[in-house]
Amino acid sequence: MSTQPQQPILEVDRLHHEYSAGRPAIDSVSFTIGSGELVSIVGPSGCGKTTLMKSIAGLMRFTSGTVRLRGQDVNDVPADLAMVFQDYGRSLFPWMTVEANVELPLRYLQVSKRERKDRTAHALAEVGLSRDSDKYPWQLSGGMQQRAAIARALAYRPRLLLMDEPFASVDAQTRSDLEDLVAAVHRKHGTTIMFVTHDIDEAIYLGDRVVVLTGAPSRTLKELPIDLPADRDQIETKATSEFIALRSEVALLIRQAVAESGHRRTPQS
C-alpha cells in the first residue's frame, strides 16, 4: 500500500492543547496522512485522542500547533470531512429513520435528489443495513447503530474520514465484522481514513501505518509502516509472525512511554 505519499491530505504539526492553562491534554503530536492511506493512531485511554480528533475536525480550537488539510489551515469545520464518533448512540438522530440519518448530510451538498437517494441506498447496502433502513436508530443493536453511522459517513464521500474509537463499545464478534467492513471500504473506495483506537491489534490490523502516542499528555512516539499484505484476515493475519512482531513492538513502546510519562508529570520548560 502507499508507503510514500507525495501530497499529504492531512498534516498535523506539533499540535498542543490545554483545556486549562498549565495542564496539557496533548503535549506535542505530529504526523501526516497521505491520500488513500489508512493511518491508525494508537494510544492509551485518556491520552488525548478525542481531543486530537476534534481539533482536526475543527470542532474546537487547540492551543498551538498547526493542522493543515490539503495545504489549508483548519479554522472552521472543513467541508469534505466526515467523522464516526465513539458514541454512536448519541451521534445518530433518534427522531429520524436510519435512512433519513444517512441522507440528511447529503441534502446540504450539491447533489441531485436522485444521486442522494442512490448514495444512501448504496451506503446502506454496503454496511448491510438495507433491510433496516426504515427503522429508528434505537430499534437497532449497538453494532448496527455503528453500521448506520458508518453508512452516513460513507454516503457523504469525504476526502478524509475520521473514526474515533468507533468499535470500543461493541462486542468482540461485531467488532471483527466492523473492522473488516472498514478494511473493505478502504480497499474498495480508497477512502483516506484516520482511525483512532486504544487497541493495538486493531491499529495494526487496519493500518497502512500506525502512529503510536504516549500516555497523557500525549506525544507522537513513533510511526511504524505496516508491511502486511493488503488482503487481511482476522485469524490468519493475526497469527503471522510479522503481525506478532509488530504487536510486541507497539506494546513495548507504549509500556516504555507510560513508565516514562510518570517522570514528566511536572510542567515542562
Add this chain to the structure above:
Amino acid sequence: MTAAVSVRVPSRSTRLGRTLGNLALHWAIVIVALAAWQTASTSSGSAYFPPPSKVFSTMWDLLFSGPPPLFLTDLVLGDILTSVWRLFAGWAIAAILGVAGGVLIGSSSLVSDLFKPVMDFMRSIPGPALVPVFLVLLGTGSEMRVSLIAFVAVWPVLLNTVEGVRGVDRVKRDTASVFSMGRLATLRHVTLPAASPKIVAGLRVAVALALNVMVLSELVAGTDGIGHFVNISQAYFRIADMWSGIVVIIVLGLALNVVFRQIENRLLRWHADERRR
C-alpha cells in the same frame, strides 16, 4: 453502551389491557361521583347546587337548541367560539414568540444565564395581578384578552425552549458541524427536534395557563365569552346556567388535554420509545 439497568418492559398487550382497565376505573369513579352529587343535591334541595341531571339538561338546551341544520345556539357561536378563538390566538402567539425567543436566547449560554432571572421573575407573576394593567393599557376588547393570555402563556414556552436548546447533546451538535450542516439546517433537523420534548411540555403548561387567564379575563371585565356568561348567569341568579358554563369550561380543558396528548404521542413517539428501551 450496554445499559446496566434492566427494566421489565410490559408487553404491548398487557399494556393495552392495563390502559383499558384504567379507563374503566376512571369512568367508574366519574359515574360514582356524579351519582353522589345527584343524591346529595336532590336530598338537600339547595338552590346553589342543582343536581347534575338538571345541569346537563340545561346545558344541552343552552348549547343545542339553535336553528337547524347545526342546532348550535348563540351561546356556542358567540361566547364559546369567541373564548376558544381568544385562547387559541393567545396561545399561538405565546408559542411562536416563546419558541423563537427561546432559540435565540438558548443559542448562547451567556445570554441564557443573563436572562434566566428575568424569565423566572416574569413567569412568577400571577396572571390575575396583570388584569388591571392590561385593562388600562389595552381596554376591554379582544386585543387585551389575547395579549394577556399570550403574555402569561409565553414564559413556560420560553423557559422550556431555552432549557431544551441548552440541553442538546454535544455529540449531536458536533455531528451536525462535522457534516457542515449550517445554522438553519442544524436548527431545523437537530436543535428543534432534540429540544422538542421540552418545548412540547412548555406548550402544554401554556395551554393550561391560557385557559385560566382566558376565563379570568372574561370574568373580571367581560362583555362576552364563556367566562362572561358564567358571571352574568350568577348575577341574574340563573344557577343552572352558571353551572352549565362551568362544565363547558371543564370540558374545554379536558378536550385540550386530550388533543395535546394526541399531538404529543405523534410528535414525540421517538422520545417515548427511546426511553422505554
